[in-house]
Amino acid sequence: MKLLTANDRYIARKIAIPLIATLVIAAMLLVLDQMLRLFDFVAAEGGPVGIVFRMLANLLPEYFSVAIPLALMLGILLAFRGLATSSELDVMRAVGFSYRRLLRVPYFYAFGLIAVNLTIVGYLQPYAEYYYEQLQFDLRSGALGASIKVGQFNKLGDDITLRVEQSRDNGTDLSGIFVDVGTKKGEHFTATAQSGQFLSTADPNLLLLRLRNGTAIQQSPNFEGTRVLTFRMQDLPIDLPAMKQFRLRGGVENQENTFFELLRVANDPTYSKETRDAAFANFNFRAVELAVMLLIPLLALSLAVPPKRSSSALGVVISVVLIVTYHKVNEFGEGVAALGRVSPFVSLWLPFFAFAALIIWMYYVLAYVPGGQPIGAIEKRFEKFGKWLRRRFKFGQRDKKHEAAA
Structure with a gap:
């Protein structure tokens, strides 16, 4: 069978x-x-x-x-x-x-x-x-490369502040860049750049921010004054902050x-x-x-x-x-x-x-x-309810027509 x-x-x-x-x-x-x-x-x-x-x-x-x-x-x-x-x-x-x-x-x-x-x-x-x-x-947490928010000042660790106007291709094409780097030794580096990009290095905990066509200001206790320079390309090493581990x-x-x-x-x-x-x-x-x-x-x-x-x-x-x-x-x-x-x-x-x-x-x-x-009994009740609604609707329309005629 x-x-x-x-x-x-x-x-x-x-x-x-x-x-x-x-x-x-x-x-x-x-x-x-x-x-x-x-x-x-x-x-x-x-x-x-x-x-x-x-x-x-x-x-x-x-x-x-x-x-x-x-x-x-x-x-x-x-x-x-x-x-x-x-x-x-x-x-x-x-x-x-x-x-x-x-x-x-x-x-x-x-x-x-x-x-x-x-x-x-x-x-x-x-x-x-x-x-x-x-x-x-x-x-x-930024572990997916998502910590850089466009149009906002982003803190990368304790020493770096970064702002970008536009970001395309997941950070490989940046424009309108402002970066401020300070160290515990009193040194300070502030720069603006027309464009730039993030580059990976052999060290998984280190990124390279490559700036192009910009102006930088350097301050240091070792300098007599403030240095101002223009550059066509400048590389800034950025230490990635330690990421918290997700729970088990x-x-x-x-x-x-x-x-x-x-x-x-x-x-x-x-x-x-x-x-x-x-x-x-x-x-x-x-x-x-x-x-x-x-x-x-x-x-x-x-x-x-x-x-x-x-x-x-x-x-x-x-x-x-x-x-x-x-x-x-x-x-x-x-x-x-x-x-x-x-x-x-x-x-x-x-x-x-x-x-x-x-x-x-x-x-x-x-x-x-x-x-x-x-479901026969339920259908009968729904049918009666539908007929009642239709009668009420028709009577309502008739009342409105009589009021309009009056």
Whole structure:
């Protein structure tokens, strides 16, 4: 017996298109939402534009972990809704395909995406979160060559003040330069230059600032007066300030811990009770977000089949609202459990079992109750509400016409 029949492959193709489209669109919308904020942040820190895309790449695992359950839901729902509205679903049911049998392909998708999401939230996302924070730290500290802010006076160590009017190609093309260098011996060097550039040296802790076409003023206890000179090229050695090292990954930063590391922190008595509670809450949050994906095929199928002689898309709206609301409930539950006010089994798993009971009841009504329609009553109420709104709108327009005529 074949594992997948021609009918299963047909359903698989129906699911694939909206699933992939939803996944890509949701991820891109989240990326675009962050892109403008990151451009502003990098510009304010004076960093190179390429850092924005490196930071966005480290945000992708988090975005995909949120988008995958929603994509799975809409992929299955839109596929079966299309089958239902075109009466193909009725034909499949008439030739002997039960709803339980029709769920074979959706669960293939579900188990595959659960494995992908487990890899993301259990391993990729913690490392990506750490590298994202490290990029932010390096950007603020100047380790990425981002400490020179155009149009401002920049302190390079204790002795050098630098200001540039324009900077192109990440510091390799500077113009409108002012530099002031002082030493503990009382020597002073002040210069302005038309252009210049930073050059690397064999010493990783030393940079060379090459100035071109400028004027300099030198003062020293060894000079009788102040020296003024013009130059076509002048090299200034600049000692790089010692950079602070970024912290190690994980520990009390739960978002940067993998699954097994969260359990280790939660059971390590060397950590404070608050840290252990937060780690255990985050572990259960990730687990419950994965577990709910097992229920998504049942929920999607229950909301996909509209009542007879109805083409309403209310099920699509309800599905998105339910998934987003449940995710927010889990975030709240994690926050409460992290504070130690309640056990994660109460704040996270109790809502999960309540949500599971609702989904199983909806599927049971659709699959086993003759003429059962889980969203039929909701659609009727929305239809009545829409008619009431239309009547009110028409009456309002009539009243305005009568007032205008009067």
